[in-house]
Ligand SMILES: Cc1cc2nc3c(=O)[nH]c(=O)nc-3n(C[C@H](O)[C@H](O)[C@H](O)COP(=O)(O)O)c2cc1C
Ligand code: SF4
């Protein structure tokens with residue numbers, strides 16, 4: 001239990017990287033003169049499949065690319081997009097940097113936090129939504145903006161935010177119904 | 180005044196597809212370039228006066244000429260699509276709507292200084308831009324505009340997307356190189372400059388997406404055409420991203436040297452609700468703020484430098500009366516504190532202290548002497564760090580305190596913010 005990476009992450013367990021991810025990774029590695037350089041795109045591929053990066057996934061990547069585990073842990077922890085905690089089923093990330101905050105992003109942040117009853121950085125108790133406050137998303141001309149499951153929502157108002165939250169609820173119900 | 184070069188194809192359906200690009204004369208410039216010598220290309224781009232659109236404004240042709248002709252190690256081009264500077268939202272549109280322009284520009288640049296591999300580093304959050312650029316690369320490869328022996332010229336080039344993963348500092352050229360090598364994005368000490376020792380130890384050019392997108396047009400229409408579009412040494416147009424309190428925020432392609440007042444009051448329709456202007460950040464969050472008395476300035480590198488600020492990435496943030504400047508300063512400092520890579524002490528320690536002190540000033544717990552303390556910390560950062568991120572925090576914060584000092588002092592004296600919560604567009608319009 002002296003592994004700092006597993007202490008940080010709490011939950012862990014066996015993982016299976018599927019054939020599609022493995023094939024994509026093999027293609028990516030060919031683009032670089034050294035395998036190490038493929039680390040960021042490879043971590044993205046693994047995270048795309050698993051939704052986050054448990055220690056077992058990092059170990060898998062280290063072995064696949066022939067790198068020391070510590071190297072992979074160290075790089076992963078530098079970049080905010082690599083999730084070392086299991087996120088909720090959906091992710092809402094609202095920008096509160098300067099252009100967005102000039103147009104009321106902080107109100108929207110508080111509005112969402114209140115509706116979800118969590119603070120930025122937390123996940124709802126049912127594991128459904130992870131909510132976070134982020135830095136400039138490069139979409140300042142249509143501020144305020146947020147990312148929901150990698151999709152941009154722009155020129156936000158409280159009504160638009162409510163609409164998205166409602167939709168997230170419904171999508172979940174539908175998915176649940178089909179399972 | 181509005182001049183459509185980079186944005187000319189943005190509104191066409193399928194503008195991002197190869198068929199549409201070729202229909203509009205796409206890849207003709209690459210053909211033309213491959214029939215010239217690399218030195219001829221460099222001379223054309225130098226004569227055009229094309230300056231880097233990523234922030235520093237360094238002439239692109241000159242940068243390419245620094246790359247040694249003979250090199251034992253392979254040479255590389257890194258295309259900077261990290262677009263993280265708060266206020267900036269331009270490269271994203273080119274990637275989404277005209278990715279072949281980037282590819283053609285990158286191919287011409289690579290040919291000019293002798294690279295056979297290029298990477299387009301795109302910030303990880305940009306899923307659609309990444310998808311569009313990757314598809315465009317596949318199309319170009321299939322059509323023979325990339326790969327071995329391009330258009331029978333004997334020249335080989337491949338280009339790949341390298342996704343970032345959420346770190347503003349990776350936009351800095353040497354951090355970008357580190358990140359492209361699969362490392363933490365820690366900026367390198369210069370010299371050696373990337374043109375001598377860069378990616379994988381080889382000579383490397385880092386150029387912004389927008390910079391490279393102009394290159395095919397310069398090859399097609401000639402350097403004189405480009406140079407004539409702006410003031411001396413500031414040729415061409417620029418993608419200006421205007422955000423904040425104007426009636427029509429958005430992306431505008433305008434000639435270099437367009438007056439700032441004109442951009443705010445004509446191009447963008449003036450202030451929202453016809454309020455008074457309070458301040459303008461002219462070139463992205465790292466550039467020192469301007470007061471209303473300073474907006475009769477032409478938007479080009481040299482004119483802005485003359486009044487003590489910077490052209491930066493052309494991201495204009497417009498701020499109306501009633502906005503609390505200390506609140507903006509505190510928010511900006513928090514951003515830089517979050518993004519410091521932690522390598523040098525002045526930045527790692529100083530920037531978070533600036534953030535903490537400004538936060539307490541904004542929240543009514545400021546102490547007499549706090550503002551001078553912040554200015555002192557700025558002194559201890561500026562010019563004393565490995566990369567310019569430290570300066571990028573110190574410079575705009577200093578300008579905010581110097582130009583709006585009374586407002587900061589009021590916060591300390593009154594033990595709170597006199598402005599109240601930030602007004603919201605939905606409250607004021609309804
Ligand atoms: C902290 C920091 C962040 C930067 N971010 C970006 C960026 O997101 N995009 C960019 O093109 N240049 C960025 N730059 C500037 C680059 O270091 C470099 O000057 C530029 O990519 C060179 O291309 P150009 O000459 O075509 O402008 C940044 C610089 C610093 C110091
Ligand atoms: S100035 Fe800041 S970001 Fe740049 S190298 Fe130093 S610590 Fe890192």
Ligand code: FES
Nearest residue numbers: 095100137139140
């Ligand atoms: S400040 Fe919010 S997207 Fe740029």
